[in-house]
Amino acid sequence: MEFRDLKKQYLMLKKEIDASIQNVLTNTNFISGKQVFELEEKLADYVGVKHCITCANGTDALQLSLMAWGIGMGDAVFVPDFTFFASAEVISLMGASPVFVDVRKDTFNIDTEKLRKSIQQVIEEKQFVPKAIVAVDLFGQPAEYDKIKEIANEFHLFVLEDGAQGFGGEISGKKACSFGQISTTSFFPAKPLGCYGDGGAVFTDNDEWADLIASFRIHGKGSFKYDNVRIGMNSRLDTLQAAILLQKLYAFKEYELDNVNNVAEMYTERLREIVEVPVILDGYLSSWAQYTIRLTNGEERNGLQKYLVEKGIPSMIYYPKPLHKQAAFASCVDHELEDQYQSATELCEKVLSLPMHPYMTEDNVRVVTDSVKEFLNR
Numbered sequence: 001m002e003f004r005d006l007k008k009q010y011l012m013l014k015k016e017i018d019a020s021i022q023n024v025l026t027n028t029n030f031i032s033g034k035q036v037f038e039l040e041e042k043l044a045d046y047v048g049v050k051h052c053i054t055c056a057n058g059t060d061a062l063q064l065s066l067m068a069w070g071i072g073m074g075d076a077v078f079v080p081d082f083t084f085f086a087s088a089e090v091i092s093l094m095g096a097s098p099v100f101v102d103v104r105k106d107t108f109n110i111d112t113e114k115l116r117k118s119i120q121q122v123i124e125e126k127q128f129v130p131k132a133i134v135a136v137d138l139f140g141q142p143a144e145y146d147k148i149k150e151i152a153n154e155f156h157l158f159v160l161e162d163g164a165q166g167f168g169g170e171i172s173g174k175k176a177c178s179f180g181q182i183s184t185t186s187f188f189p190a191k192p193l194g195c196y197g198d199g200g201a202v203f204t205d206n207d208e209w210a211d212l213i214a215s216f217r218i219h220g221k222g223s224f225k226y227d228n229v230r231i232g233m234n235s236r237l238d239t240l241q242a243a244i245l246l247q248k249l250y251a252f253k254e255y256e257l258d259n260v261n262n263v264a265e266m267y268t269e270r271l272r273e274i275v276e277v278p279v280i281l282d283g284y285l286s287s288w289a290q291y292t293i294r295l296t297n298g299e300e301r302n303g304l305q306k307y308l309v310e311k312g313i314p315s316m317i318y319y320p321k322p323l324h325k326q327a328a329f330a331s332c333v334d335h336e337l338e339d340q341y342q343s344a345t346e347l348c349e350k351v352l353s354l355p356m357h358p359y360m361t362e363d364n365v366r367v368v369t370d371s372v373k374e375f376l377n378r
Ligand SMILES: *Cc1c(COP(=O)(O)O)cnc(C)c1O
Pocket: 057, 058, 059, 060, 083, 084, 086, 087, 136, 162, 164, 165, 186, 187, 188, 198, 199, 200
């Protein structure tokens, strides 16, 4: 069994994807080909925002967003303690200070009560100036943007939506990657919408930021490529990836997002009585980047993972370490306050992500859930 079956997906779409790739090879427009602009238009349209600017990966997408806001030295940026490293890495890379905030145990997303407290604390300490919140749509479910925006308005902060795992998710029919003043996603192969290499995108309704990001991504270009008006980076999505994504976006919209939600339902149906299953809030839709269960403790989790390996079932621990415990952030953490990260710390001990993708059959799900049951009933 595959954890995320990209082979099955490719076989389903092989004819269209091969033709798209061949078309790029024939035309040799490898950088900035027309497929890139077509994709940007389709993505913006799907998400429901004015601008989509594709780039080289999801990490660059976050960095480009912080660059557009001029985030740097002396700025505090709030970010969940339980997420992939990149969500916070870019904050430090820009010279700003990441402030880690605990998450909700049931949704895995930022705890808005603790977010407010954390902002107030930074204001009182007067060492850094609060500037932005990076909210993450972890495992496919959007963060609680109604509450996050209320807090952001109160303290005059920017909201950046890290939708690397959230593409396709919804709140009340509104699509993920439209909730931040700037939002980003990643097309890393295993993400809900993945390409065949690295890729990413930035979304915004703001014309000025869109122009800035489009400039930053190509060496700070001005009116043309060899007119450089600011220091930027080289971060383009190449034409091959765009051509592949155009085909995959079609499948994603037509059936993959529905299928993956059916798989999640089957999992939850079979597991809800025996483990803590993921909680999707009322009115929310997840794109199920991961299906993550919680066990009673670390020993049980590690035991289950081992048992699944014996049964030929892959599983992953997302994430084994909270950000505040990462060596790279040692200087960003007040160690006297470590107990404020209780939930994130606990999750790192207890979580296990099970095989999850749109091409899982009911039989596949049964094999996994039966094995989980067997282990827990021993
Ligand atoms: C994958 C991921 C990123 C980074 O995306 P890349 O395309 O790998 O650079 C950022 N944030 C989160 C939450 C992610 O899962």
